[in-house]
Amino acid sequence: MVKSLSFDKNGVKKGAWSEEEDDKLRAYIQRYGHWNWGLLPQFAGVSRSGKSCRLRWMNYLRPDIKHGNFTKEEDDLIVDLHNKLGNKWSAMAAKLPGRSDNEIKNRWNTHLKKRAQEDEPTTALENEHDGSIEPDQADPKENPNLEVLQEGENFLAGSSGSPSCSSGTELSSCWMSGSDYTVSSDVVLQTSDYESSGDFWSEPFLPDITSSIDNMLSHSDLIEGYMSHDQLSCQDVTMSDELSWSMFDSYFQYNNETIDWSF
DNA sequence: AATGCAGCCAACCGCGTCAAA
DNA sequence: CTTTGACGCGGTTGGCTGCAT
Incomplete structure (x- = not known):
């Protein structure tokens, strides 16, 4: 019924989703929303393309989705x-x-x-x-x-x-707007770690980016990329609460820095 | 019990659209 | 106006399941 597990040349997992992957994706989206499908797999900790994550969410994991026979x-x-x-x-x-x-x-x-x-x-x-x-x-x-x-x-x-x-398509926008998880399109990743090698839907996955403090350094690269390239200002970030701020919080906690928000 | 086959469905793929730069 | 990135849509495929032989 489902495709067998395989990996493409970029190390992106393909095929059937495991329960663990479902849990990770569901937990992440329910907590933070899907602010960017291209980056979401990295933050959610799943070795999948953004496109695959989106499809899995839309067709299977959404809380309002009905499973079972059609009436x-x-x-x-x-x-x-x-x-x-x-x-x-x-x-x-x-x-x-x-x-x-x-x-x-x-x-x-x-x-x-x-x-x-x-x-x-x-x-x-x-x-x-x-x-x-x-x-x-x-x-x-x-x-x-x-x-x-x-x-x-x-x-x-x-x-x-x-x-x-009701539809997958609509729910997507509802989650974006309704949950206030909107990110300015000015937000562009600048670090080499995040450079695209092609279609973003099939971009390589950065494993376990959220799973350890070391990986938080990857977050910090991301954040530094945001902050040092005039690509992002505080005003530009409209994604709410936990998504951005937990990320930022962790980063600054780890680096024992204080934040000067007066720029 | 073993095999073949058709039905079914989750997931993939490629292309189109839209907005921003 | 062109390019690029992000995303959505619809068609297609791979392989599991259940039924018939």
Whole structure:
């Protein structure tokens, strides 16, 4: 059911997630939020790419995620939404609280596609694009489905005001904004330790960065990088409480320094 | 009991989008 | 305007599971 464990050339673990990894990731995100998926694996202490962490969280570890069988109502809704939206899995997930886009996609491909084809054999013929809606058809009067599509898109775009987010995509932003874990994009890692060797999603992992005081030095490199390159000022850091400050606290405690915040 | 096969689903991959520099 | 980084999305794959033979 899950891919066997392997490592890529950068030492990034791939394949099935262990319970320990799940625990680490869950604990970290529940405590600090996911302020940067690219860096999160290092701080959470898991040997995974940021992309893999994000996927694992969105599809499996989120506290609001539902596991188990789909109800008939959910199935019906998926079929209905697919008729209206096409393969817009994330938009469909927005309408199905507790279900990830991946789950819905799998559900459709393994169960509902066949059922839908049997129920409505003419639908596929009527719509060359498998139910999806081309932007060129963007006239609600001409295409009633578009209203639903737009509704879904509006839902996604305008949901930030609502605390109840259902899709993986939305939850991501909710965790960012709702938890106030926002980091200025000015925050750029400057130390060579953190230089990218390519696509950040598959960047090499720095092992056990949070597990020992030695590793706190790596944090300190990071912090010094922040502070010494005019990449970051206190004002720029809007991530709240524990995330940044515990990191900073630890750093300064370790170095027995006092902080001059008057810069 | 052993083997083959299809179904299922977690995870991977590549590309697109968006914002910031 | 271009480049770069961060992230999200949808398609695809790998391999486990359960059922049939």
